[in-house]
Amino acid sequence: MQTVTKEIKDVFFVVKEIVYPRRCPVCDGILNTFELKDRRIKRGRLIHDDCIKKIKYVKAPTCIKCGKGLKGEDADKEFCDDCAKMKHSYDRGFSLFQYRSVSGSIYRFKYMGRQEYADFYARATKKVLGKKLSALDIDLIVPVPMYRRKAAERGYNQAEVYARKVSEMLDIPMCADLVQRSRNTLPMKNLDVRGRRNNLKKAFNIQRNDVKFKCILIIDDIYTTGSTIDEIARLLRLAGAKKVYFLTLAIGQTT
Numbered sequence: 590m591q592t593v594t595k596e597i598k599d600v601f602f603v604v605k606e607i608v609y610p611r612r613c614p615v616c617d618g619i620l621n622t623f624e625l626k627d628r629r630i631k632r633g634r635l636i637h638d639d640c641i642k643k644i645k646y647v648k649a650p651t652c653i654k655c656g657k658g659l660k661g662e663d664a665d666k667e668f669c670d671d672c673a674k675m676k677h678s679y680d681r682g683f684s685l686f687q688y689r690s691v692s693g694s695i696y697r698f699k700y701m702g703r704q705e706y707a708d709f710y711a712r713a714t715k716k717v718l719g720k721k722l723s724a725l726d727i728d729l730i731v732p733v734p735m736y737r738r739k740a741a742e743r744g745y746n747q748a749e750v751y752a753r754k755v756s757e758m759l760d761i762p763m764c765a766d767l768v769q770r771s772r773n774t775l776p777m778k779n780l781d782v783r784g785r786r787n788n789l790k791k792a793f794n795i796q797r798n799d800v801k802f803k804c805i806l807i808i809d810d811i812y813t814t815g816s817t818i819d820e821i822a823r824l825l826r827l828a829g830a831k832k833v834y835f836l837t838l839a840i841g842q843t844t
């Protein structure tokens with residue numbers, strides 16, 4: 590009976606892959622996600638072998654606060670220039686990729702419906718950062734929320750899609766509605782640090798004021814100045830969280 594169920598699942602999988610073939614997170618080309626081996630369907634490929642080499646992971650040494658890679662003259666510093674100047678509300682951050690090597694991938698993940706990339710992102714997260722993240726004793730994962738109407742227009746919140754896969758991979762619960770975005774904010778791209786802070790005033794609210802989770806991991810796609818994560822971390826602390834970390838898919842590198 591078990592084999593039959595497995596075979597039915599395999600058939601569904603193959604049909605789905607033919608109708609909606611999975612695409613490579615680097616080149617966006619179609620992947621052969623299955624092959625027949627010993628009359629069994631073998632699955633698993635999430636990225637082309639050649640494409641995986643094009644991705645750059647964040648490497649040590651890193652800033653002990655935001656986790657950004659430190660290069661050249663900065664290599665023996667504790668903090669990156671940004672964190673040396675500014676206090677953050679979070680405890681520490683971790684990022685997986687160097688932004689420049691995955692900017693196209695994240696763009697498609699965010700705006701072009703390529704939610705399937707999250708499988709590769711989450712698997713890479715576990716491989717590269719799994720031990721570090723598990724050592725933090727995280728109680729709860731919280732994705733950076735998107736304004737509800739915007740999420741409805743886009744069909745999904747990419748931070749939540751990634752967070753859900755990480756939650757499954759690391760076996761840590763996720764709550765996507767503990768923090769909500771109460772109003773639509775301007776795009777941060779063209780704002781300076783003060784502008785970003787003002788833009789975020791009263792942008793979020795927390796559904797409960799007795800957050801019983803002591804250690805929270807905020808998840809987003811990209812870390813730039815950290816102002817969004819700082820604001821959420823500040824609110825989570827006010828509500829009772831003791832430790833607040835973040836994980837993002839990508840972060841810029843100081844050159």
Ligand SMILES: [Zn+2]
Binds near residue numbers: 613615618
């Ligand atoms: Zn590829």
Ligand SMILES: [Zn+2]
Binds near residue numbers: 656668669671
């Ligand atoms: Zn830093």
